[in-house]
Amino acid sequence: MPTQEPEDSYVRVAVLVMLWLSLFAGVIATLVHWLSPVHHLLNLVVSPVGVAIFAGLIITLRRHPWRLQAVLYVALALGALRVIAPAWLYIYQAASTPGIRLIDVLPPVGSLFVILLMMVMIFIPGHRAFMAALLCWLPAALPILTYLALHPDEMWTPRGLDLLMAYGPVSLMVVVLLPVRRGLTDTIERMEVMLHRDPGTGIYNRRLGERVLRDLLSDTRSAGLIMLDLDHFKTVNDTYGHPAGDRVLRAVAGRCKALLRPDEYVSRWGGEEFLVLVPGIDAAGLHMVAERLQLAIAQLSLAPVHQVTASFGATMLDGADNFDTALQRVDRALYAAKAQGGNRVVLVEVAPAAAAA
Structure with a gap:
């Protein structure tokens, strides 16, 4: 196995922070759904399962740091599932049930989708980040934007405009601007790595x-x-x-x-x-x-x-x-x-x- 680089330590800490925050958010979401007067099976199942998976990922990463990449990809895949599944479920419910509007039943997943794109652009390197972001955007954002375009009465409401911005321009800004910031961060990290390298052997000094x-x-x-x-x-x-x-x-x-x-x-x-x-x-x-x-x-x-x-x-x-x-x-x-x-x-x-x- 290759020796762990300093930047890997930084990424591992960042992933652990992300997992702990996701675990905390999952616990809060679970309590909210259980205490809500209206229960939906998807909400009652997805959040507790997510809590269990995130807890398992934290334990795995603490015990086996070299599995960082696998833990990261599982966490991002779970985050994508938690955003995509509600979008399709509630779009189907709104489209097939008279009197139900998407803007009234869709959970507040717009901000979660933006956060997911940020995590993808931060943690996945190079051009793969853009491909991963596209694979997240197509099944999560495109159906909602299409639904809103076909239902202008919902699109022009405050909630509709909020969804339109979150899944449209805001998502685009995240995908475009974060690589620029990451490029600057990578330059700083490379300089720090150079300070930690022995020039004669290439290992740490x-x-x-x-x-x-x-x-x-x-x-x-x-x-x-x-x-x-x-x-x-x-x-x-x-x-x-x-x-x-x-x-x-x-x-x-x-x-x-x-x-x-x-x-x-x-x-x-x-x-x-x-x-x-x-x-x-x-x-x-x-x-x-x-x-x-x-x-x-x-x-x-x-x-x-x-x-x-x-x-x-x-x-x-x-x-x-x-x-x-x-x-x-x-x-x-x-x-x-x-x-x-x-x-x-x-x-x-x-x-x-x-x-x-």
Whole structure:
């Protein structure tokens, strides 16, 4: 799995906010429909089902962050269904039942439709956003606009004009203006990503590594820390030249990045040192991650360098840790791996005194 990009973290937070707001809106809608003197089966079913689905999506995204895209698409599809189904149902009811007007029975879904288009244009990239917006607009907006055009007595009422504006010009403005805003946002985010990248290897730099480490220290979840240092790297530079050494660094960085989960981070700490941060793991799992990275690096084939190896120090973060104590302990583990000949993993346990503090 590819390592998670910083912008993915921003999108995940935004999607979680959207899901929580949708869940809250669904709960309110459910209460309103249940307390309403006139009950409609569609309203009594759709809102509670939506609440259950949104709650499930929130739990899924919290437990499996790498399923962000699937969760997002399910949420958008559910939002589209909640807008499209009432439109067709109440249009059919108004067209087939004498004395019933659409403007009197249609729920306030116009604003929901505009919000749905905003979510589509914000979260779906590139030209696919316009196609998705069109696929939402055709079954949701076009039938209502057609109905209003065929019933001018309803169209020229305040509610009719409100629907006309929501499904017509306002929708068009959302589709046209949001990509412009997103382009500006993407430019700013790309600049921020560049600030977090190490130019030599393409992975995260020390600045981002320090920030993620501080975040993990303030988190209640268990987390681990791995420091790796390439063995005899000075000899590689002296023997084969700095361009060969740079290729080794890029290859090691790429191999580590490819083997880590989306919520795990690798950053270049300095020179030939790399820092790996692993949230939501125990000591045994941390040791396995470090050994997997160690073996993968030892299997690299980079002519003219015969073999690349690295020494690994690993430690779990403790509730009593601060930034300095965590780094001192993982550095001590790395030094022990070096002292034992390199190309190995040394896991340093948290001292009992620190754990009891």
